[in-house]
Amino acid sequence: MKNNIKVERAIMNITQEELAKAVSVTRQTINAMEKNKYVPSTVLALKIARLFGKQVEAIFILEDSD
Amino acid sequence: METKLLLPNYYKKIGTAVLLISTALWIYVALSGNDQFIPETNFFAVVNGDAMGKSKYFSIDKLNLTYTFIGSLFISGSLLVAFAREKTEDEYIMKLRLSSFQWAVLVNYVLLLLMFLFVYGLDFITVMIYNMFTTIILFIVRFNYLLLKNKLADEK
Numbered sequence: 001m002k003n004n005i006k007v008e009r010a011i012m013n014i015t016q017e018e019l020a021k022a023v024s025v026t027r028q029t030i031n032a033m034e035k036n037k038y039v040p041s042t043v044l045a046l047k048i049a050r051l052f053g054k055q056v057e058a059i060f061i062l063e064d065s066d
Numbered sequence: 067m068e069t070k071l072l073l074p075n076y077y078k079k080i081g082t083a084v085l086l087i088s089t090a091l092w093i094y095v096a097l098s099g100n101d102q103f104i105p106e107t108n109f110f111a112v113v114n115g116d117a118m119g120k121s122k123y124f125s126i127d128k129l130n131l132t133y134t135f136i137g138s139l140f141i142s143g144s145l146l147v148a149f150a151r152e153k154t155e156d157e158y159i160m161k162l163r164l165s166s167f168q169w170a171v172l173v174n175y176v177l178l179l180l181m182f183l184f185v186y187g188l189d190f191i192t193v194m195i196y197n198m199f200t201t202i203i204l205f206i207v208r209f210n211y212l213l214l215k216n217k218l219a220d221e222k
Contacts, residue, residue: 028220029158041157 002061006034008052023047072151081146088139101132109134144202152213162212170205 009019016034020027023044032038040048040060049056095101109129115121152159177200181193 025156025158026154028216029156031220032158032216038158038161044157 001039001066002036002063003033004059004061005030005048008054008059012052019048019051022051071149072155073146073149075151075153077146078150081143081148081150084139084143085147086143088136088143091136092140095132095136102130104131104135106130140199141202144199144206147206148202148209159213162216163209166205166209166212169208170201173204173208174201 005019009016014022016027016030020030025044029038029040029044033040045056045060049059052059095103106128108126109131110126111122111124111129113121113123114125114127114129174197178193178197181190181197185193
């Protein structure tokens with residue numbers, strides 16, 4: 001699964017730290033997601049999408065390998 | 067996300083202290099051979115087997131409590147360390163925690179399998195004694211290694 005968290009974060013102009021705080025996880029979690037090392041839970045994906053004001057599918061994208 | 071079955075973070079420090087004390091005592095007993103530094107005491111035993119292979123049930127006897135004491139201390143300490151919450155606990159940390167448990171059980175049993183194949187006679191008892199504690203120790207080492215690796219990668 002790919003994601004656009006880094007791009008969306010740049011558009012909103014917030015740091016990993018600020019995003020982490022807004023969705024109550026650690027900065028490491030945001031970092032791991034941006035590096036595609038961690039697939040978030042549905043709850044976290046929904047929280048991030050809500051914060052960016054977009055549909056979940058606009059931020060998290062399935063890949064052929066999934 | 068709610069994380070169940072975890073203790074508050076400060077138990078990690080208490081657990082580490084208990085673990086270090088019991089390890090020091092263990093090393094002392096192993097090196098000095100003095101396994102009676104707690105004098106034999108009358109104590110309650112559910113099962114007490116003697117050298118002749120006879121077992122007594124629900125008795126009070128003079129017992130050597132040295133290993134009882136060190137072992138209980140070691141297990142309590144390692145449980146506190148293993149089940150203490152991190153300062154900030156979230157789903158990614160939980161994932162690291164669970165994958166560390168999986169890794170520890172796997173490595174523990176691969177090691178035990180090798181020991182079964184290559185260690186014979188009375189020395190196997192030593193393997194059994196150490197194997198009582200290896201799963202949780204492997205878990206603690208693996209989990210903290212992953213946390214540290216994760217933290218260092220994050221700072222780059």
